[in-house]
Amino acid sequence: MNLRLSVVSHQQAPLANRFLSDLQRVDGITELVLTENLPEPGLVLPDHIPTRRIVNPHPLGFAGNHNQAFEGCGQPFFCVANPDIRLYGDPFPGLLACMDDPDVGVVAPLVLSPAGLPEDNARHFPTPWNLGLKLLGLDDGRYHFQPSVQSDPRPVEWVAGMFLLFRTTAFRDVGGFDAKFHLYYEDVDICARLWKAGWKVVCDPGITVMHEAQRASRHKPRYMSWHATSMARYFLKHLGRLPSAERNTPQHRSN
Numbered sequence: 559m560n561l562r563l564s565v566v567s568h569q570q571a572p573l574a575n576r577f578l579s580d581l582q583r584v585d586g587i588t589e590l591v592l593t594e595n596l597p598e599p600g601l602v603l604p605d606h607i608p609t610r611r612i613v614n615p616h617p618l619g620f621a622g623n624h625n626q627a628f629e630g631c632g633q634p635f636f637c638v639a640n641p642d643i644r645l646y647g648d649p650f651p652g653l654l655a656c657m658d659d660p661d662v663g664v665v666a667p668l669v670l671s672p673a674g675l676p677e678d679n680a681r682h683f684p685t686p687w688n689l690g691l692k693l694l695g696l697d698d699g700r701y702h703f704q705p706s707v708q709s710d711p712r713p714v715e716w717v718a719g720m721f722l723l724f725r726t727t728a729f730r731d732v733g734g735f736d737a738k739f740h741l742y743y744e745d746v747d748i749c750a751r752l753w754k755a756g757w758k759v760v761c762d763p764g765i766t767v768m769h770e771a772q773r774a775s776r777h778k779p780r781y782m783s784w785h786a787t788s789m790a791r792y793f794l795k796h797l798g799r800l801p802s803a804e805r806n807t808p809q810h811r812s813n
Contacts, residue, residue: 663757
């Protein structure tokens, strides 16, 4: 497949090992870059995938870790995945089929909860208006996809960073993730920049992965502060200048 996979563990060995075990059923990953954001014992590497292990002397954010893993990428595709993802099967052949459209810069599967319900990994860009609706419990901005093998890939405004497959040229074209964000909004920002640069962002509901996270950290003061800071940076950077998946049709590319 000629694909580099980046996974970052934050002392999450039990979660990460379940995902790494799932990779035993996946063929064709050229290279796995496993980053220990904090040193930890007990990570069990898949034995059939060439692996480069990075141990950070100091913790980095989401963007910094995956940008570091991307450096020198010679494969045509670059995937970032959270360690709390589980694979039902091999998602990569289907996701790579989406790349037959040369305008696609990033594709995501539909992410399901452990109960098998669709999560909100494909969404409309945040605006003050739709954030207000979300606070009122009226609309959380998601695309209401259902898992179906008969579904076609759909252009969406942004997809969440828990599982993303990039075309390497697209990731490089926009300069990777913006490391000035910390933990939140890196995924929203890079999707906005991809659309602005003429690349499509798509989600394929016919391909599914499972997300094991409880998201409890979102309610801790430090994480809430990071979220608010990232939101402010996103609005300063993009508000009033957002592209639309429905209106924006990139010019055909030949990469």
